[in-house]
Amino acid sequence: MRFLPLILKSIRRNRRRTLLTVGGIGLSVFVIAALLSVEAGFASLFNSTGESVLNVYEKGLACPITSRVFDSYVSTITSVPNVVGATGVLRGIYSYQSKDHLVTVSGVDFDAFRKLKPIVIRDGNGADFVARGDGALVGRRLAADYGWHVGQTVSFVEDRLTIQVTGIFSSDDKTYEGGVLLHKDYLSKIKRDEGRSTYLIVAVSDPGAVASASRSIDSALATFPKPTTTQSERAAKQLELMALAEIRRMLAVMLVATIIVSIFGAANSVSMSVRDRTREVGILRSLGLRRSHIMQLLIGESALVAAIGGAIGLAAAAALLASAKSLGGMIPLVLPPAYAAGGMGIAIGIGVIGAVVPSVNAARLRVVESLRLVD
């Protein structure tokens, strides 16, 4: 840290080079932060699943939205040992104003749903929601994205679905917080799906009972008109996202490629700065600075420049995310502090790794030679 004044001075010496390096790293970190936020969006959907919650879907289908199970299954399910409660959810995807703005709508039996998935109503109240057949509770994130408020009437393109916003809620479960809750009766009439749900949520007494309860439910319903497949909510979400697995892999490859490109850029920048200062390095060494000090100086300088670029890139990414809505109405796009810190860590890492080879070379120069070097 005592080298800080020296570092600052040498950064200022060649402003153009510093600016270009900061810009290059800033752009790379911007891309990295954007890719990380998509990953964070995926991760948040997993983390919000309850540990002792099961999902019951129609058997054999890969696309969950097309699943249909009968509400009448609930009575059979609740008699399975360890089951604490069960209720159905009817899902639909609707476009708001255009197909670019997709909203996920969940029709629920409010009283039963609240017991299994606690929600906190921030604005408006539950009584109003219950009183209106076409009432809707809008997730906090969604309401913020589209500027909806209590008392507003919202119409969607498909099925001419119209709802009345009676409350804004927040929930630990991010999948619901990004969408709208409606009364199942209302939604099922519009979708011609009376008596059916997309899936059932089942709460069991403790996480250990998940596997056995899943098996019991499926075998109890095996002879029914539509057999089911039951699994923990987390496993269900994982299957849902399997279709996108390869895209996530591609994003990961791009992330790595971006990091590699910036390491080259940082290494280039440091080696240029070292070349400029060979004589300075020689003088410092002759004054008594050790090789490790020289390395500290150079690596520290590179890390600082990279950190500045990283901060700018992260800020730009945060600004972009603030204006972007969630991905397809289902994957929230945010940059949580942990991921932002990770992005900054990557930026500094790029600066450090890029600087290693050039600074080792600089430190290795013999004092006499470096003093003699003119250009």
Next chain:
Amino acid sequence: MNIPLKYTVRSLLQRRSRTALTVLGVAAVVAVFTAMVGLGQGMAASFAKTGSPDNIVVLQKGAFSQSLSSLPKSSGEVIRYVPGVKNAGDRILASPELVIEPWTTAPGSDEPRFMSARGVRAVFFAVADTVTVVQGTPGVDGNRVLVGRGAQRKLGGVRVGDRIGMFGETWQIGGIFDAGGTNLEFEILADLDQLMRAAKRDEYSCYTVKLDRTADADRTIALLDADRRVLVTAMREQDYYASSAKVYSVVAQVGLLVSLIVTLGAVFGGMNTMYTAVAGRMREIGTLRAVGFSRNAILVSFLAESLLLSVAGGVIGAAAGCLANGLRLSVGVANIRFIVGSGAVTSGLALAVVVGVAGGLLPARGAARATIVEAMRRV
């Protein structure tokens, strides 16, 4: 007179590490860009052929796609008799279909795959004239299915005679079909009633109808959209395929956007390199000018240096990008192949040239502007 290229090459070779790093940086960027262009071309090829001009797709009103659409069986009574639908002697060319996405198991692998299955009747083959059975025998009945080429690959290269599992039942592959490059190639065709029974569905997904005359398309669509007995949306088959292709192309577009942003970062790196090169060779520049080379010659020489670096990186990068050729990416039900051919390589090299010019222009101008006296004075 222009400064000989030998000077440029030798200058680059003098600063090996810097040259190498810049070239590698450009190579990495061009490699990613070339691969992304290859992905875009693969998508375009997969969804290139856009269906028959005289077919109309009829969906539930407001449905996003055939798989999310649901039509009651009774809707056939209206749809089949709408004016404009072709009547080929003994039957009306209106094909009811069930489009559903089952977890499908293929022989040799326990892992189920996300596939698209379409339940059809015999009339389908008269309506969907892009479908040609290239192996095995045509027709679906009982638990005999036809697998499209794209689906065949996605299932890991299954063959006629193999058995696949859908909805807990076994289906035998009776044939492999081609569909002129349309989405249909990613699907499994099965008997409609059999599939509805296995999937426990009692409604169709959609109808595909053939028009008597292509010119009738707009009128028939309008009649279907306005009909009050069935709530449907109708569109030309080509329009339907075009809109589903758009969904997939988003992936390639995002990839391209990301690689372009990273390219900008590489341009900054290139500029850095060139500015340093210029600064380090000020006395040389002064000498060259004193000897008689014009400002223009200096400009061209440094621009050439920048281009040499970037094109070298471009060639390496394009070659690396070619490694992605043939890779497959599963996007939903589709399976896209990267096509890194002359098109993608040319784009990659073009990008390298742009990077070279963008990175070298300003520094080269700075070099050209220096006055001889100042340049010679620099140590």
